[in-house]
Amino acid sequence: MIxxxxxxxxxxxxxxxxxxxxxxxxxxxxxxxxxGEIPHSFAQKGWExxxxxxxxxxxxxxxxxxxxxxxxxLYAEELAWGDLAIAMHLLAPGLFAYPVLLCGTTEQKESYLxxxxxxxxxxxxxxxxxxxxxxxxxxxxxxxVLDGDEYVLNGNKMYVPLxxxxxxxLVYAAEDGATQGFLVKGGTQGLEVGDREKHMGIKALAxxxxxxxxxxxxxxxxxxxxxxxxxxxxxxxxxxxxSAMAVGVARASYEYALAYAKEREAFGEPIASRQAxxxxxxDMAVDIDAARLMVWEAAWRVDQGKDAAKEAxxxxxxxxxxxxxxxxxxxxxxxGYGYIREFPVELWLRNGRGxxxxxxxxxx
Amino acid sequence: MIDFELPDQIKQQYAMFRxxxxxxxxxxxxxxxxxxxxxxxxxxxxxWPVIQMQEGHELKRAEKKAAAIAAAEKxxxxxxxxxxxxxxxxxxxIEAMSWGDAGIYLCIPGGQLGGEAIKAVGTIEQKRRxxxxxxxxxxxxxxxxxxxxxCGSDTANIQATARLxxxxxxxxxxxxxxxxxxxxxxxxxxxxFVVVWASVDRSARRAGIKSFVxxxxxxxxxxxxxxEKLGIRASDTVSLLFEECRIPYDNILGNPxxxxxxxxxxxxxxxxxxxxxxxxxxxxxxxxxxATIEFVKEMLEKDGVEIRYGLPRHQLTxxxxxxxxxxxxxxxxxxxxxxxxxxxxxxxxxAIESSMCKAKAGMAVTLITQKAVExxxxxxxxxxxxxxxxxxxxxxxDLFEGTGQINTLIVARRxxxxxxxxxx
Ligand SMILES: Cc1cc2nc3c(=O)[nH]c(=O)nc-3n(C[C@H](O)[C@H](O)[C@H](O)COP(=O)(O)OP(=O)(O)OC[C@H]3O[C@@H](n4cnc5c(N)ncnc54)[C@H](O)[C@@H]3O)c2cc1C
Ligand SMILES: Cc1cc2nc3c(=O)[nH]c(=O)nc-3n(C[C@H](O)[C@H](O)[C@H](O)COP(=O)(O)OP(=O)(O)OC[C@H]3O[C@@H](n4cnc5c(N)ncnc54)[C@H](O)[C@@H]3O)c2cc1C
Numbered sequence: 184m185i186x187x188x189x190x191x192x193x194x195x196x197x198x199x200x201x202x203x204x205x206x207x208x209x210x211x212x213x214x215x216x217x218x219g220e221i222p223h224s225f226a227q228k229g230w231e232x233x234x235x236x237x238x239x240x241x242x243x244x245x246x247x248x249x250x251x252x253x254x255x256x257l258y259a260e261e262l263a264w265g266d267l268a269i270a271m272h273l274l275a276p277g278l279f280a281y282p283v284l285l286c287g288t289t290e291q292k293e294s295y296l297x298x299x300x301x302x303x304x305x306x307x308x309x310x311x312x313x314x315x316x317x318x319x320x321x322x323x324x325x326x327x328v329l330d331g332d333e334y335v336l337n338g339n340k341m342y343v344p345l346x347x348x349x350x351x352x353l354v355y356a357a358e359d360g361a362t363q364g365f366l367v368k369g370g371t372q373g374l375e376v377g378d379r380e381k382h383m384g385i386k387a388l389a390x391x392x393x394x395x396x397x398x399x400x401x402x403x404x405x406x407x408x409x410x411x412x413x414x415x416x417x418x419x420x421x422x423x424x425x426s427a428m429a430v431g432v433a434r435a436s437y438e439y440a441l442a443y444a445k446e447r448e449a450f451g452e453p454i455a456s457r458q459a460x461x462x463x464x465x466d467m468a469v470d471i472d473a474a475r476l477m478v479w480e481a482a483w484r485v486d487q488g489k490d491a492a493k494e495a496x497x498x499x500x501x502x503x504x505x506x507x508x509x510x511x512x513x514x515x516x517x518x519g520y521g522y523i524r525e526f527p528v529e530l531w532l533r534n535g536r537g538x539x540x541x542x543x544x545x546x547x
Numbered sequence: 548m549i550d551f552e553l554p555d556q557i558k559q560q561y562a563m564f565r566x567x568x569x570x571x572x573x574x575x576x577x578x579x580x581x582x583x584x585x586x587x588x589x590x591x592x593x594x595w596p597v598i599q600m601q602e603g604h605e606l607k608r609a610e611k612k613a614a615a616i617a618a619a620e621k622x623x624x625x626x627x628x629x630x631x632x633x634x635x636x637x638x639x640x641i642e643a644m645s646w647g648d649a650g651i652y653l654c655i656p657g658g659q660l661g662g663e664a665i666k667a668v669g670t671i672e673q674k675r676r677x678x679x680x681x682x683x684x685x686x687x688x689x690x691x692x693x694x695x696x697x698c699g700s701d702t703a704n705i706q707a708t709a710r711l712x713x714x715x716x717x718x719x720x721x722x723x724x725x726x727x728x729x730x731x732x733x734x735x736x737x738x739x740f741v742v743v744w745a746s747v748d749r750s751a752r753r754a755g756i757k758s759f760v761x762x763x764x765x766x767x768x769x770x771x772x773x774x775e776k777l778g779i780r781a782s783d784t785v786s787l788l789f790e791e792c793r794i795p796y797d798n799i800l801g802n803p804x805x806x807x808x809x810x811x812x813x814x815x816x817x818x819x820x821x822x823x824x825x826x827x828x829x830x831x832x833x834x835x836x837x838a839t840i841e842f843v844k845e846m847l848e849k850d851g852v853e854i855r856y857g858l859p860r861h862q863l864t865x866x867x868x869x870x871x872x873x874x875x876x877x878x879x880x881x882x883x884x885x886x887x888x889x890x891x892x893x894x895x896x897x898a899i900e901s902s903m904c905k906a907k908a909g910m911a912v913t914l915i916t917q918k919a920v921e922x923x924x925x926x927x928x929x930x931x932x933x934x935x936x937x938x939x940x941x942x943x944x945d946l947f948e949g950t951g952q953i954n955t956l957i958v959a960r961r962x963x964x965x966x967x968x969x970x971x
Pocket of ligand 1: 454459515516518
């Protein structure tokens with residue numbers, strides 16, 4: 184039966200994440216952005232929300248009675264409303280954990296998943312993106328070659344969140360042309376973490392270049408064992424998570440601009456009294472809601488075991504466009520102040536621009 | 548729980564409506580577009596029994612409710628019951644029919660918007676008196692007359708008047724209405740009626756506006772013009788002139804009392820019917836949008852072009868991007884529509900969601916159909932295919948039941964918490 188109401192449990196969870204975003208993230212995110220750092224103590228605080236473990240079933244020591252991607256989309260939006268860099272930092276362990284949960288062999292699940300259900304922030308991540316324009320996750324340049332009982336990995340990666348501190352990295356590489364995942368422990372020989380990257384936005388999120396030079400891992404470290412992983416399914420989950428975060432960033436900018444437009448006066452009345460401004464805000468509101476519904480539908484399809492590839496792809500396409508337009512509108516509504524770093528909207532525009540450029544940087 | 552699954556019963560009926568649309572509407576679609584002012588009588592006669600059944604059902608429910616209210620000393624505590632799915636079903640029926648042909652869909656007899664107004668605010672006596680006709684005899688229509696030559700969006704400014712003749716206890720209507728959908732069928736070609744907005748006290752502005760039921764054949768009401776249009780040509784759109792048109796006192800809908808100037812409660816009541824009707828207009832728009840997207844994809848497929856979802860964007864062709872953009876806009880508008888519709892069924896206030904979906908759907912179907920003509924090129928522009936017609940039909944959805952701007956204005960006022968004065 185068609186319904187747009189989250190369950191009571193989901194509402195409780197969203198409430199908790201929203202409080203965290205409002206009370207904990209918002210007071211500090213701008214400082215983190217300027218400093219380019221999310222302190223470990225803060226990540227630990229966020230970890231204690233138990234979001235990653237909430238997606239892991241009880242048999243692996245998580246507390247998901249039933250894993251729900253809808254729930255993931257709900258909290259991803261709230262976190263990203265707080266701050267995108269912090270959201271991506273907190274969700275980075277999921278880039279490792281969820282592919283293992285979805286595609287891993289029983290052994291892989293048993294050996295890795297319980298770590299993500301412990302009290303300490305589990306620094307883990309994935310390396311997918313490569314330093315090239317026209318990047319295609321289905322045609323990676325990084326290679327994996329079986330050599331006896333070991334896989335040998337070679338290639339270059341970028342945008343690897345938390346790589347410098349990660350205990351576990353899921354490296355995607357092409358084996359005979361097909362993308363597969365490889366579970367690599369931090370510090371493995373041949374795995375070299377490069378420079379901390381600098382980008383236009385999400386400056387607080389530590390991402391790195393990564394190079395693999397004859398990096399050898401045991402044969403059993405191939406995600407999903409002999410049968411490998413389903414890249415399409417993983418991309419679908421990633422698109423849902425990323426689009427949900429796009430909705431959160433867009434909503435942050437929209438809410439700020441809405442309140443500002445009611446306060447700011449020009450020509451003797453609030454600027455929101457002009458349709459040129461008010462209609463921008465109304466269009467933002469409509470498209471944010473629409474994008475959220477598209478994300479929910481895709482997530483719901485995954486939870487129902489239906490194919491969601493197309494829905495997730497279109498949701499991301501739509502959300503990417505919406506978040507850019509809305510965050511640009513946020514700057515526009517603030518006028519000159521929008522351009523000044525004392526105000527948050529410029530940061531949201533920088534963060535909003537990233538979405539269309541990336542695929543595969545978050546997972547729920 | 549967040550859920551996008553249709554109840555089985557609606558799925559079945561939706562499938563049936565889609566079949567009807569395919570079998571009975573598509574084959575006559577082009578013909579009725581080329582021959583404006585002709586009516587799809589076979590289709591009307593085919594649909595009439597279905598409408599009779601639906602309307603009979605609703606009337607029975609209204610009777611039951613009235614009896615229950617009359618019998619109970621004090622109103623029974625509202626039981627927690629499953630939300631209705633009536634609007635959800637209606638939206639799916641309209642979507643399917645509009646996939647067939649949006650103009651022909653508007654020719655379906657029955658209460659339509661005029662009937663909705665009575666269902667929303669009419670007394671049980673009024674429901675009996677006016678709605679019974681849709682359960683028996685020959686096909687009949689109802690219409691809704693708000694717009695005037697001077698004003699469409701600015702409904703508060705309408706000039707038509709209703710004067711109470713205390714001697715005869717009749718309302719006397721004067722004024723001119725334009726663009727009345729099915730006005731011809733409702734007032735001249737069948738024993739239907741039209742719901743007319745008129746002011747009982749122009750000095751009271753909004754508060755003075757009331758709605759009145761004028762039955763077909765009432766002296767003093769006449770059709771003065773039938774419009775020729777860009778699209779939805781199967782549907783008649785007429786001007787109605789009211790000259791000393793007398794109707795019984797009891798034909799007023801809602802409270803006849805004029806609240807003191809400055810209060811707008813009565814007006815808000817009539818505006819509320821828009822909250823219910825706008826998502827249905829959006830549903831109609833979505834039917835056209837789906838027809839268009841399906842057709843475009845089918846034609847592309849025949850031509851060996853497959854739309855490849857999931858690729859990195861840089862690998863997509865411009866054509867694929869266009870089609871995906873159409874699909875994304877469609878999905879966005881349809882989900883907003885479903886939300887507004889399900890809120891109606893849950894009896895939750897949906898003014899903002901209703902205007903959101905209408906604004907989005909009107910815009911989306913306009914963009915989708917216009918893009919389709921471009922994509923299909925010479926074929927898209929040709930009257931051999933229906934795409935150019937769908938583009939012409941589609942545009943009405945961004946105009947009636949509140950233009951795109953008016954619905955955006957409503958959304959803007961709501962999110963800002965601004966009055967009409969604060970945001971003009
Ligand atoms: C980097 C930078 C350099 C600058 N350099 C200079 C400089 O050298 N000298 C100088 O004097 N100024 C300078 N400015 C100021 C700049 O010209 C103003 O910021 C700009 O004119 C907008 O005014 P505002 O910021 O007060 O925005 P507001 O006037 O408050 O406008 C806010 C929003 O409301 C909209 N709006 C306002 N009124 C209406 C209306 N009637 N109808 C519709 N929409 C409306 C605006 O378009 C905007 O989107 C600079 C600004 C920046 C950011
Ligand atoms: C085929 C058809 C069938 C119709 N059926 C019916 C019917 O059954 N019953 C009925 O009563 N009416 C009906 N209408 C009328 C329809 O509802 C009106 O045409 C519509 O509401 C717009 O009013 P208008 O034509 O007077 O345009 P106007 O109100 O003059 O608007 C002209 C333009 O100005 C814009 N505008 C107006 N006010 C504002 C504002 N405050 N802010 C920003 N922009 C504004 C509008 O959006 C529009 O773009 C029908 C119309 C058509 C074409």
